[in-house]
Every structure is written in structure tokens, then in C-alpha cells.
Amino acid sequence: MSVKLGPNRYGKAETRLVRVVRDGPVHHIQDLNVSTSLSGDMEAVHLTGDNAAVLPTDSQKNTVYAFATQHGVGQIEEFALLLARHFVESQPTIHHARVEIDEYAWNRGGPHSFVRDGGEVRTCVVHHDRDGRTTVVSGLKDLVLLNTTGSEFHGYIVDPYTTLRPATDRILATAVAAQWRHARDTDAYGKSYEQVRSCLLEAFADTHSLSLQQTLYAMGERALTTCGEICEVRLAMPNKHHFLVDLSPFGLDNDNEVYYAADRPYGLIEGGVLREDAPDAGFAWE
Numbered sequence: 001m002s003v004k005l006g007p008n009r010y011g012k013a014e015t016r017l018v019r020v021v022r023d024g025p026v027h028h029i030q031d032l033n034v035s036t037s038l039s040g041d042m043e044a045v046h047l048t049g050d051n052a053a054v055l056p057t058d059s060q061k062n063t064v065y066a067f068a069t070q071h072g073v074g075q076i077e078e079f080a081l082l083l084a085r086h087f088v089e090s091q092p093t094i095h096h097a098r099v100e101i102d103e104y105a106w107n108r109g110g111p112h113s114f115v116r117d118g119g120e121v122r123t124c125v126v127h128h129d130r131d132g133r134t135t136v137v138s139g140l141k142d143l144v145l146l147n148t149t150g151s152e153f154h155g156y157i158v159d160p161y162t163t164l165r166p167a168t169d170r171i172l173a174t175a176v177a178a179q180w181r182h183a184r185d186t187d188a189y190g191k192s193y194e195q196v197r198s199c200l201l202e203a204f205a206d207t208h209s210l211s212l213q214q215t216l217y218a219m220g221e222r223a224l225t226t227c228g229e230i231c232e233v234r235l236a237m238p239n240k241h242h243f244l245v246d247l248s249p250f251g252l253d254n255d256n257e258v259y260y261a262a263d264r265p266y267g268l269i270e271g272g273v274l275r276e277d278a279p280d281a282g283f284a285w286e
């Protein structure tokens with residue numbers, strides 16, 4: 001039987017980087033989790049153990065820290081682009097770089113004091129290859145949303161295993177993970193992030209929902225019709241079930257007031273929305 005090497009990549013996962021900028025007594029921080037992943041002429045290292053083409057993952061991690069000092073961080077997409085281009089352009093054996101960054105938000109508690117924001121995490125994934133092709137996907141995760149009304153779910157298939165009762169007024173809760181693909185370069189990733197985030201929040205709040213799937217589509221559609229530079233949105237939204245507690249054994253009514261917030265199992269609704277004329281995604285989602 002003959003075998004061959006399949007797709008492969010390697011890098012340093014989850015380099016934790018906190019950068020402090022001291023502006024007199026007022027300090028600023030950025031808190032990142034950076035993962036680099038490289039691919040290229042890697043047959044020899046896998047087949048014979050010849051490491052000549054390998055830029056060590058340790059060097060990749062050091063580059064993350066060195067670049068944060070030399071260039072600053074700024075928008076995570078810009079920092080990821082800087083790193084991805086560097087790895088491909090400085091090493092002939094590296095043909096493709098993928099850089100993923102999560103950014104954790106801190107709120108100001110004083111001039112040099114910060115409170116970790118328990119809310120969502122900002123994300124990006126950048127790819128760059130030696131043919132100069134670049135893709136940028138921005139996103140967020142752990143954005144927890146809940147509507148106390150305006151959500152129904154009925155009219156679904158009823159088979160021999162269906163016990164779910166139709167709902168005409170239920171709680172709809174989710175933790176949004178959203179990623180959006182940029183169709184073109186922008187120098188305003190921060191502004192675009194705020195715009196997409198607002199679209200997602202507004203569409204969740206003002207869509208009268210007949211299913212979480214419908215809400216998901218409305219959220220993606222709102223982002224695409226508002227933000228010109230993005231061409232595709234992918235969303236993953238767990239249905240964080242809230243079950244009305246049956247208080248009848250105690251002779252008590254429960255008029256949509258007291259719920260049990262279940263943590264598992266949960267429905268998981270995933271889907272994408274894209275412009276009809278979206279350019280080919282290439283390796284953006286890999």
C-alpha cells in the first residue's frame with residue numbers, strides 16, 4: 001500500500017499577549033490570544049525528519065511578542081496581517097500563513113486599573129499566501145442575548161418522537177458566534193466591527209421570531225445590507241432553552257414568569273448569509 005502526506009499546517013496556538021501603553025499616568029491595555037499556523041514545503045519534515053524548512057513554533061511565538069513591541073497592535077486584523085505577511089515574505093519555505101486572534105475587552109476602572117469585560121470576545125482570522133492573496137474574516141463570540149417575548153416556534157414536523165409543545169410566546173436566548181468576511185481592504189476594522197455588532201444586536205431585538213433560524217438570517221441580512229465592505233456572514237447560535245417551570249403540583253400558576261435555564265442539551269443553529277455577487281471565499285474559512 002502506498003500513502004502520501006495530506007494537508008498539513010503547524011504553528012504556535014494561543015500565545016497570550018497583554019500589551020500596556022503608558023500615556024503618563026493613564027495606561028491602556030490590549031489583551032490578545034494569538035494563534036499562528038504555517039504551511040509550505042513540509043514534505044521533508046514529515047517524511048524524513050529534516051527540519052531545514054521549518055520555522056520553529058517557538059520563533060513564531062517570539063515574533064508575536066517582538067512585533068507587538070516594535071509595531072504596536074492596533075486593530076487585531078492589522079496585527080494579524082502584519083504577522084501573516086511577515087512569515088510568508090521572510091521565509092521561502094513558508095507559502096501560506098493563517099493568523100487567528102481573539103481579543104478580550106477590559107473596561108477602565110481608573111487611570112491604571114481595569115475590569116475585565118465579561119461580554120463578548122472579538123475575533124479575526126487572516127490568511128496570506130505567497131501569491132499575494134489575502135483574506136480577512138472578523139468576528140465575535142460569546143455575545144449572550146435574550147428576548148423575553150417576540151419569539152414563537154410552531155408548525156414543525158410532528159413524528160412519533162415529538163413531545164415539544166408549540167410555543168407562541170417563549171424566551172429566545174443565545175450566545176452568538178459570528179464571523180464576517182471582508183470583500184475588500186479597509187483601514188477601519190474597528191468601525192466596521194462596531195457597525196456589524198450593532199446590526200446583529202438590533203436585528204436580534206427587533207425581529208419577531210418564528211424560529212431561531214429566521215432570527216439568524218435576519219441578523220446576517222442586516223449586517224450585509226448595512227455594511228458595504230463585508231460580503232458574507234456566518235453565524236452559530238445555540239438555542240439556550242428556557243423552560244417554564246410546572247408549578248401546578250403546588251397549586252401555583254406560572255404565567256410566563258418563572259423559567260428553568262437549561263445548559264444542555266441545546267439546539268445549535270448554524271448558517272451563513274452572503275451577497276449574491278460575493279467573490280469566491282478562497283481559503284478564508286479554512
Ligand SMILES: O=c1[nH]c(=O)c2[nH]c(=O)[nH]c2[nH]1
Pocket residue numbers: 153164210211212213239267
Ligand atoms: O427556533 C427553533 N428552531 C428549531 O429548529 C427548534 N427545534 C426545537 O426543538 N426548538 C426549536 N427552536
